[in-house]
Amino acid sequence: MSLFTIAAYLLAKNEWEKNEKVRRRILRDHSNPLDIPDSVISKEAFLEIVRDVQPFINPSSITIEIKLATTLRYLAEGGFQRSVGKDTDISLARSTVCKVLHEVLNALEKALCPKWIKLQMSEEEIKMSKAHFFNNFCIPGIIGCVDGTHIKITKPHQNEHLFFNRKGYFSVNAMIICDYRMRITAVDACHPGASHDAFIFSLSAAKQYLSSSYVGGDHRSWLLGDSGYGLEPYLLTPYRDANAGSPQHKFNLQHSKARNIVERVIGVLKSRFKCLQTTMPYVPEKVVKIINICSAMHNICRHYNLDAFALDVVDDFLDEEVADHSSHLQTAAVSIRDEIANNLTRIV
Structure with a gap:
């Protein structure tokens, strides 16, 4: 040429x-x-x-x-x-x-x-939430549900081992808390994919808020979480190895049905914002920002009644059971769960 x-x-x-x-x-x-x-x-x-x-x-x-x-x-x-x-x-x-x-x-x-995105609820919102979950699932005191979901990212340049999860890819683990209206009330996506759900919750501002509310006198409000979380007076988890037909088994069934709402929220969130389904080619800090924004935008869509098709979300991992903590709070949590389970046998 x-x-x-x-x-x-x-x-x-x-x-x-x-x-x-x-x-x-x-x-x-x-x-x-x-x-x-x-x-x-x-x-x-x-x-x-x-x-x-x-x-x-x-x-x-x-x-x-x-x-x-x-x-x-x-x-x-x-x-x-x-x-x-x-x-x-x-x-x-x-x-x-x-x-x-x-x-x-x-x-x-x-x-x-x-x-x-606000975890704090008014008295009227708390009342409506408890009524919704009790009328539909016969479990009293529920103000929301919590679960984690993994968002894929490209291999980061620093501390890549922290972002490599047990499923075999790089991710950030985002904790999502939702209410009965399928609105996201709290999100914490600041932790790498290798972090366990219970670890993320233990360091979250949501736990600090719920713990202070419990110590301050609100002993009848709690979240529902799967067995990947530790049992707390403000976070009820399923029984382990419950016998079929027992009060504990019935509690687990109702618990699973009620907690399904947070899985649906995660499915709708990822359906609305398909960037969360892809492998994001950004640094973790920018991915965290995108997850936070998508959560806020999801709530705006709920506020304006904008429909979205729900995506079936398969849990990234099998729930890893967390050892219970020995403390007066643990004793109170066991008593709360036992009381609810025993009452369910008379209702369900």
């Missing part, structure tokens, strides 16, 4: 790239996410998010609506940045998509997570 041919090729390539930038800007400037039909997005929800994140977004030639639509498209689709940027309604270069995601994800975490 002659030098003249190479020069002509480079000149044509530069001209094409220049025209492509112009085309993208024209498409972007004439596009408006709010022109999409109501059946596709909730404009009310979209505008509320715009108002919430606006103080955290720097003004630029790209409108805040396009920036937000770009980020939401990635979260919902799970495609990589190049496919998101090529969308005719977005028309951004891959490098620009990267910068937009960085800016908007930071804004979304600051604006949405404190507003939409």
Whole structure:
């Protein structure tokens, strides 16, 4: 290939790239996410998010609506940045998509997570939660359910052994707590995949809150968790090796039915935001941020009654039973569970 041919090729390539930038800007400037039909997005929800994140977004030639639509498209689709940027309604270069995601994800975490993810419940909410679970599953005092789920990530550059879980892939282990309305009330995704569910709960702000509430006098409210968690006065787990037909066995059956709601929440969360089903090519800190934002966005969807198909989520591991702790709290927890199990024999 002659030098003249190479020069002509480079000149044509530069001209094409220049025209492509112009085309993208024209498409972007004439596009408006709010022109999409109501059946596709909730404009009310979209505008509320715009108002919430606006103080955290720097003004630029790209409108805040396009920036937000770009980020939401990635979260919902799970495609990589190049496919998101090529969308005719977005028309951004891959490098620009990267910068937009960085800016908007930071804004979304600051604006949405404190507003939409709250473990604290009002007296009316607590009353309604307890009534819901008792009327449907005959277990009193339930204010929520807890479970963990693994989000795949690429091999991190540091401490990779901590993120390699027993299933054989790299992940972060996200603790999810939900209420009877399938809203996420707490999320803790800061721990690597090798961390056990019970370990994550023991270090979480949720346990500190529930423990302080129990010590403060609320002795009739608790979460439900599987056998991967330790029995606490505010966290009831199933009996081990319960005999069929026994009060303990009946308790386990009702416990399993009631706790199914958190598994459904995790399934809906991953169905809404398919980025959580993929192997995320980001550092763990950014993955944690995405999980937090998706949890807040899930609650917004629940608030605006936006439907999603539930994904059948298979537990990443078989539950590993945790040794009970010997303490006055453990004794109280055993008494609470025994009392409920004995009462179930008269109800169920």
